[in-house]
Amino acid sequence: MTEYTTRVLEGVRNKNAHEPEFLQAVQEVISTIEPVLSAQKKYEENCILERITEPERTIIFRVPWTDDAGRIRINRGFRVEFNSAIGPYKGGLRFHPSVNLGILKFLGFEQVFKNSLTTLAMGGGKGGSDFDPKGKSDTEVMRFCQSFMTELQRHIGADTDVPAGDIGVGGREIGYLFGQYKRLRNEFTGVLTGKALNWGGSLIRPEATGYGCVYFAQNMLATRGDDVSGKVCTVSGSGNVAQYLVEKLNQLGAKVVTMSDSNGTIYDPAGIDAEKLAWVMELKNVRRGRIKEYASQFTGSQYMEGQRPWSIPCDCAFPCATQNEINGEEAAALVKNGCKLVAEGANMPTDLDGISVYLNAGILYGPAKAANAGGVAVSGLEMAQNSQRLNWTREQVDAKLFDIMKNIHENAYNHAHEYCKDCTSDFTNYVAGANIAGFVKVADAMIDQGLV
Ligand code: NDP
Numbered sequence: 001m002t003e004y005t006t007r008v009l010e011g012v013r014n015k016n017a018h019e020p021e022f023l024q025a026v027q028e029v030i031s032t033i034e035p036v037l038s039a040q041k042k043y044e045e046n047c048i049l050e051r052i053t054e055p056e057r058t059i060i061f062r063v064p065w066t067d068d069a070g071r072i073r074i075n076r077g078f079r080v081e082f083n084s085a086i087g088p089y090k091g092g093l094r095f096h097p098s099v100n101l102g103i104l105k106f107l108g109f110e111q112v113f114k115n116s117l118t119t120l121a122m123g124g125g126k127g128g129s130d131f132d133p134k135g136k137s138d139t140e141v142m143r144f145c146q147s148f149m150t151e152l153q154r155h156i157g158a159d160t161d162v163p164a165g166d167i168g169v170g171g172r173e174i175g176y177l178f179g180q181y182k183r184l185r186n187e188f189t190g191v192l193t194g195k196a197l198n199w200g201g202s203l204i205r206p207e208a209t210g211y212g213c214v215y216f217a218q219n220m221l222a223t224r225g226d227d228v229s230g231k232v233c234t235v236s237g238s239g240n241v242a243q244y245l246v247e248k249l250n251q252l253g254a255k256v257v258t259m260s261d262s263n264g265t266i267y268d269p270a271g272i273d274a275e276k277l278a279w280v281m282e283l284k285n286v287r288r289g290r291i292k293e294y295a296s297q298f299t300g301s302q303y304m305e306g307q308r309p310w311s312i313p314c315d316c317a318f319p320c321a322t323q324n325e326i327n328g329e330e331a332a333a334l335v336k337n338g339c340k341l342v343a344e345g346a347n348m349p350t351d352l353d354g355i356s357v358y359l360n361a362g363i364l365y366g367p368a369k370a371a372n373a374g375g376v377a378v379s380g381l382e383m384a385q386n387s388q389r390l391n392w393t394r395e396q397v398d399a400k401l402f403d404i405m406k407n408i409h410e411n412a413y414n415h416a417h418e419y420c421k422d423c424t425s426d427f428t429n430y431v432a433g434a435n436i437a438g439f440v441k442v443a444d445a446m447i448d449q450g451l452v
Pocket residue numbers: 165166167168169170209237238239240241242260261262263320321322323345346347372373375376
């Protein structure tokens with residue numbers, strides 16, 4: 001660490017001591033972009049690190065609603081508008097009981113660099129609530145969303161801040177949120193992404209994060225003359241990202257042997273093929289059931305209560321559930337069992353120890369802000385279609401997503417090889433490459449726009 005980065009990190013730690021996930025995300029970025037900070041003094045002279053680690057604006061609000069029994073419930077709502085140097089704030093909303101300011105600041109901070117990598121004009125933001133949609137009726141979810149949007153609407157807009165989905169926020173929630181925005185503002189605009197196709201959504205948006213993550217993995221494998229066909233893959237999660245990631249892996253001839261939820265993991269050595277995946281989609285999206293039921297449905301599979309998938313031997317691992325779901329020991333187990341690639345569909349699923357394990361082992365490691373950027377990239381394409389009042393075809397959007405992921409890989413690869421001493425003809429430090437590439441674009445825009 002240099003004097004500058006040590007000082008900034010110390011300051012961030014002092015100011016945000018009670019936000020461990022935010023500190024983790026900041027430490028990962030600051031410790032890897034040092035080569036560019038040393039080469040280009042303008043960033044230090046303009047106090048870019050001090051500024052980029054402070055959200056431009058944080059909104060915290062009360063969300064009152066009534067449940068089906070008529071009882072009054074109160075949740076806390078948030079929107080962290082982190083950085084608008086390269087475009088309107090853009091990023092998802094998370095509804096989960098674990099949500100707090102520190103978690104949304106980590107997600108908003110990551111989003112700044114991720115959105116920069118997409119090549120589209122989007123700043124970074126994130127929001128959500130400690131509301132738990134599990135076990136709630138549709139009408140309860142609707143009343144909650146309406147109350148949440150009643151406050152949020154005064155802070156967002158198609159050219160200001162454009163939220164989308166994340167954990168616990170899918171098509172149903174985006175629908176209720178959009179309906180309330182339109183009612184209060186009397187405007188039909190692209191203020192949210194992830195909309196349904198019949199009222200302004202984009203084809204491929206639901207698929208985009210999962211598909212994009214597999215495209216990124218393919219690009220990494222290609223640097224070693226390899227591809228995913230025939231690979232045994234472990235996947236965590238069974239939500240939006242995991243489902244479409246499994247779909248794409250199946251299409252490309254890989255075999256996926258695990259999926260999970262917050263209660264446990266199912267292991268199916270025969271592979272979760274297209275037919276079984278269709279059953280999982282119905283289970284999770286329509287019946288809103290638990291992954292445990294898979295083991296009773298499909299013989300030869302087993303349910304591992306309270307366990308994550310990382311002890312199962314695989315060639316490639318795709319964490320698609322949540323932050324810090326792979327620690328140092330689990331990363332070491334993956335490597336020991338022969339895993340050659342980790343591509344992150346979730347945000348910050350590997351902790352700092354786990355990342356060191358991957359880098360020391362020299363495996364192909366695609367960090368979240370590069371590997372899962374396909375979701376927000378297609379959100380950017382949804383915004384473009386809304387502005388044009390036109391809809392592109394499935395093939396057009398998928399081709400653009402494919403090119404964007406190729407571009408992100410190339411950009412991260414080139415920045416890694418330009419700046420990082422540990423890169424060789426056979427090893428690329430994509431963590432540093434993605435962080436540096438994402439940082440430079442935002443930092444230069446901040447300098448251009450003066451001290452704001
Ligand atoms: P969903 O709500 O659709 O699915 C989340 C999945 O992760 C569920 O299987 C859920 O299990 C599991 N999960 C959630 N929290 C935990 C936890 N604390 N421990 C273990 N498992 C958990 O969300 P998404 O698929 O949209 O999001 C998954 C990840 O991908 C998140 O990290 C998100 O930030 C990231 N991401 C999402 C994008 C998108 O476009 N949706 C874009 C880029 C990243 P359960 O049902 O038990 O809660």
